[in-house]
Amino acid sequence: MDVTISPAGLRAVPELSYLTAQNVARYRAIMRFIYVEYQRLKYWLRPEEIYNGVLAWGVLDNYTLELCLSDLESLKGWGNLASRHDGGRALSLEEYMRKKSQYLLTPYAIEIERMLETLEKVKGYGGSLETTYFDTIAACIHEIRENAMLFEPGKALLNWEKLYEAFKTMHENAADFIASIHSIQAEEMMATEGFLALKDSLTNYLQHFVKGLQRSAYRIEGQLLRVGDGLRDVYLEKVLADEQTKPRLEQGKSAEELWLEYRQGWNNLKRWFIGDEQEPSELTLLEKATKDTIAKIVRSAVRLQERRRGGMSRRNDLETLGRRFAQMETLNDAHRLAAYAFGLFPSRHLQGHDERDTESADVSAWQVPPNVRLIRTRSRKRSNRTSAEPMRTHTAKREAYREQMKAQLEEEKAFVELMKGMGETRIAHLPILKPKERMRLLQWIGRCTATRARSFVTPDGYQITVSLPDDEEAAVLRSEDGDLTMLNYTIQVTEGVTLHG
Numbered sequence: 001m002d003v004t005i006s007p008a009g010l011r012a013v014p015e016l017s018y019l020t021a022q023n024v025a026r027y028r029a030i031m032r033f034i035y036v037e038y039q040r041l042k043y044w045l046r047p048e049e050i051y052n053g054v055l056a057w058g059v060l061d062n063y064t065l066e067l068c069l070s071d072l073e074s075l076k077g078w079g080n081l082a083s084r085h086d087g088g089r090a091l092s093l094e095e096y097m098r099k100k101s102q103y104l105l106t107p108y109a110i111e112i113e114r115m116l117e118t119l120e121k122v123k124g125y126g127g128s129l130e131t132t133y134f135d136t137i138a139a140c141i142h143e144i145r146e147n148a149m150l151f152e153p154g155k156a157l158l159n160w161e162k163l164y165e166a167f168k169t170m171h172e173n174a175a176d177f178i179a180s181i182h183s184i185q186a187e188e189m190m191a192t193e194g195f196l197a198l199k200d201s202l203t204n205y206l207q208h209f210v211k212g213l214q215r216s217a218y219r220i221e222g223q224l225l226r227v228g229d230g231l232r233d234v235y236l237e238k239v240l241a242d243e244q245t246k247p248r249l250e251q252g253k254s255a256e257e258l259w260l261e262y263r264q265g266w267n268n269l270k271r272w273f274i275g276d277e278q279e280p281s282e283l284t285l286l287e288k289a290t291k292d293t294i295a296k297i298v299r300s301a302v303r304l305q306e307r308r309r310g311g312m313s314r315r316n317d318l319e320t321l322g323r324r325f326a327q328m329e330t331l332n333d334a335h336r337l338a339a340y341a342f343g344l345f346p347s348r349h350l351q352g353h354d355e356r357d358t359e360s361a362d363v364s365a366w367q368v369p370p371n372v373r374l375i376r377t378r379s380r381k382r383s384n385r386t387s388a389e390p391m392r393t394h395t396a397k398r399e400a401y402r403e404q405m406k407a408q409l410e411e412e413k414a415f416v417e418l419m420k421g422m423g424e425t426r427i428a429h430l431p432i433l434k435p436k437e438r439m440r441l442l443q444w445i446g447r448c449t450a451t452r453a454r455s456f457v458t459p460d461g462y463q464i465t466v467s468l469p470d471d472e473e474a475a476v477l478r479s480e481d482g483d484l485t486m487l488n489y490t491i492q493v494t495e496g497v498t499l500h501g
Contacts, residue, residue, distance in 0.1 A: 131212030
C-alpha cells in the first residue's frame with residue numbers, strides 16, 4: 001500500500017496543549033462544558049455562561065471569573081476556541097468596561113473532546129465477531145456489479161458509505177476482539193475455575209464466526225474478482241459526483257484528493273479479502289487467528305480440568321481402605337488386599353514396544369498374549385560364553401509395507417485416470433464412488449480451494465483444477481458409504497504439466 005503524507009500532516013498540534021498544561025483541570029472543565037453545550041446545539045457562549053456552568057459542577061475550588069477569562073484566552077491562543085465580539089447591551093459599568101466576547105469550539109477541539117469522551121468509556125479492548133457485516137458487504141458489492149451503470153444520483157454514495165462503514169467496523173471489531181483474548185486480563189481469567197463455565201459458549205461463538213466467515217467471505221472474494229477496473233472506475237466516478245453535489249459552506253477536499261481516497265479505500269477492501277503478491281489476505285489471517293484462539297481456549301480448559309483432577313482429595317478413599325484392612329481376619333487376606341490396592345512392590349520396569357493384537361479398552365490384560373523379553377543378569381559372576389544372537393531382519397515387514405504402498409499408488413493412479421477420462425465434470429454427474437475415492441476427491445477440493453489459482457499439480461504431473469459454481473448450486477456426492485450434499489464443483493484433470501526444480 002502506497003502511503004503519502006503532506007508537510008501539514010507533520011506539524012505540531014498546539015490544540016492538544018491544554019491536556020498537558022499546568023492548569024489542566026480548569027482547561028478540561030471549560031472545554032467539556034462548551035462541548036456539552038455544543039451537543040445541545042448551543043454554539044456561541046458568553047464567558048459568564050461558561051463560568052457559571054463550570055462553577056455549578058463543583059469540581060474547581062476558588063475559581064473566579066477573571067481566571068475563567070484568562071483560561072478562555074489561553075484556549076483561544078492554542079486554537080481550541082474561536083471568538084467574536086458580543087454586541088449585546090451592557091447591563092453594568094463593569095460589563096461596559098470589559099471587552100465582551102463570545103466563544104465557539106473549533107473543528108479540531110470538537111474532535112479532541114469527542115475522542116476524550118470515547119476514551120473515558122473504554123473498558124478493555126471490546127470488539128465482537130459478527131457475520132452480519134459480511135452479508136452487508138456482499139449485498140453492496142452485488143449491487144455494484146448489477147447497477148453500477150444505472151445508479152441514480154445519490155445512490156452510489158449511499159452504497160459506498162454503507163459498504164465501507166460495514167467493512168471498517170467489521171475489521172476493527174474483529175481485531176479488538178482477538179486482541180482482548182490475548183490480553184493479560186484474559187490470560188488471568190483463563191487460569192481461574194470460573195473460565196470452565198464460559199468455555200463452551202465462547203468456543204461456540206468463535207466456531208459460529210468461522211463458519212459464517214467461510215460461507216460469506218469467500219463469496220465476497222469471488223464477487224470482487226468479477227469487478228474489473230473499468231466497472232470499479234465507473235462506480236467510483238459516480239460516488240465522487242454524488243459527493244461533489246453536496247452543498248458545503250467550508251472548503252472541502254478537492255476532486256483529486258477525494259478520488260485518491262476512494263481508490264485507496266477500494267484497494268484496502270480488495271486487499272483485505274483477496275491479498276496481493278507479497279502477503280496473504282487479511283481474511284486468511286483472521287481465520288487463522290480465530291482458529292488459534294479456539295485452540296488456546298481448549299488448551300486452557302484442559303489444563304484447568306487436569307489441575308482440578310490432580311488436586312482432588314483422596315482422604316475418604318484412604319479411610320475406606322483403612323477400614324477394609326482393619327476388617328481382615330488373616331494376614332494373608334491383608335496381603336491379597338494390598339496387592340489389589342497397591343500392586344506388587346518389588347517390581348521392575350521394562351521399556352520397549354508393546355505388541356498388542358487389539359486397541360480395544362474393554363480387553364483385559366490377562367486376555368492379551370505376553371510379550372517375551374530377554375533380560376540380562378546383573379550378577380557379577382562370569383557366566384559361560386553363550387552363542388551369538390543372530391541379527392534381526394525386518395525384510396518381511398518392509399516388503400509388506402512396499403506392497404501396501406504400491407497398491408495405494410495404483411488406486412490413486414486409477415482414480416486419476418478415471419477423472420481424466422471424464423474430462424471437465426461436475427459433482428452431480430459423478431458415478432457412485434468408493435469410500436477411498438470419495439476421500440481422495442474431497443482432499444483435492446480442499447487443496448484447490450485453499451489456493452488462489454484453485455488448482456494444484458500431483459507428483460505425477462497431473463493438474464487438478466476445481467471451479468466454484470456461479471450460483472452456489474448444491475449437488476449430492478454419492479458413494480458406497482453414504483451421500484454428501486455439497487457445492488456443485490467442476491473438476492478437471494489434465495496431463496502434461498512440466499515440473500521445474
